[in-house]
Amino acid sequence: MSLQPGDAIPDWLMESVRPERMRTMAAILRDPNPVHWDRDACDAIGFGKRTINQGPLGLSYMVNMLHAWAGPGCISRLVMTFPKVVLDGDRITARGAITVVREENGLRLADCDIWLEREPGDRPLVGTATVRLPA
Amino acid sequence: MTAAPRPMPPEAEIRAIVGHEFPGGIYTVAHWENFLLTECTGADLLPGGMVHPVVLFHMPILGANTTIGEMFALGQAESDYSIGIESYDWEMFHPLLEEVAYAIAGKVVAAERRVRPDGRPFDRIQFQFTVTGPDGVLAARTTITWHYNRQAHLGMKS
Numbered sequence: 001m002s003l004q005p006g007d008a009i010p011d012w013l014m015e016s017v018r019p020e021r022m023r024t025m026a027a028i029l030r031d032p033n034p035v036h037w038d039r040d041a042c043d044a045i046g047f048g049k050r051t052i053n054q055g056p057l058g059l060s061y062m063v064n065m066l067h068a069w070a071g072p073g074c075i076s077r078l079v080m081t082f083p084k085v086v087l088d089g090d091r092i093t094a095r096g097a098i099t100v101v102r103e104e105n106g107l108r109l110a111d112c113d114i115w116l117e118r119e120p121g122d123r124p125l126v127g128t129a130t131v132r133l134p135a
Numbered sequence: 136m137t138a139a140p141r142p143m144p145p146e147a148e149i150r151a152i153v154g155h156e157f158p159g160g161i162y163t164v165a166h167w168e169n170f171l172l173t174e175c176t177g178a179d180l181l182p183g184g185m186v187h188p189v190v191l192f193h194m195p196i197l198g199a200n201t202t203i204g205e206m207f208a209l210g211q212a213e214s215d216y217s218i219g220i221e222s223y224d225w226e227m228f229h230p231l232l233e234e235v236a237y238a239i240a241g242k243v244v245a246a247e248r249r250v251r252p253d254g255r256p257f258d259r260i261q262f263q264f265t266v267t268g269p270d271g272v273l274a275a276r277t278t279i280t281w282h283y284n285r286q287a288h289l290g291m292k293s
Contacts, residue, residue, distance in 0.1 A: 060176035
């Protein structure tokens with residue numbers, strides 16, 4: 001893989017964020033927060049009748065993007081912030097770009113900016129990743 | 136956990152939770168759990184019994200023998216709605232595998248009161264968990280930073 005700063009990571013698309021996946025996730029996480037499974041609770045706090053995607057699920061879309069690009073097990077570190085919520089029904093694209101390519105302890109690493117995009121300029125999740133590159 | 140707002144706790148009570156350790160324990164990700172978890176992400180199962188990294192949110196919490204609800208309560212959250220995420224920091228040293236027993240430890244590493252530019256206070260609480268394989272090698276470390284927003288004392292709607 002010949003890579004340099006500024007190179008884009010291929011997009012990964014979640015065509016529609018599905019509420020039933022949030023419900024399964026809430027059960028696995030033992031997460032009591034009704035915003036992930038009760039549309040009326042979301043309506044009551046101003047989000048309309050759409051449930052709010054769990055933060056880790058949004059993060060997982062970026063994991064999937066990085067795996068599709070550099071292979072399963074490639075991720076060394078993810079640091080993610082959550083400026084906005086992702087709602088059920090949203091069409092979300094995971095995107096990223098390389099900022100640094102470096103070597104550390106014999107490994108070739110890429111530091112990347114990564115984000116989720118709902119529409120151009122609308123980035124509900126923003127973070128960084130360090131990826132182990134194939135030899 | 137009740138949805139009714141609670142009064143803002145004294146700052147000293149929040150600072151005092153730094154160093155609080157969860158009981159800790161062992162967590163094994165079963166195949167069924169990894170299957171459902173991976174399906175939720177929209178991806179196919181990873182090869183070789185590798186667990187999807189999204190497990191690094193709940194596995195450390197449950198493996199440390201705590202819960203999201205208990206973590207909310209530890210910081211005296213006003214309600215389930217009052218929690219905001221600052222960041223999740225996941226360090227992955229080795230891929231996690233299905234049906235392997237990992238030792239989990241977790242504690243509160245930071246807790247402090249802050250005030251937003253608009254005057255609204257919140258408590259910034261940081262939890263750190265380690266995931267160690269049966270060979271004693273650290274497999275992952277996660278840091279969760281949440282904001283416990285305090286609004287009830289201002290008479291604001293939660």
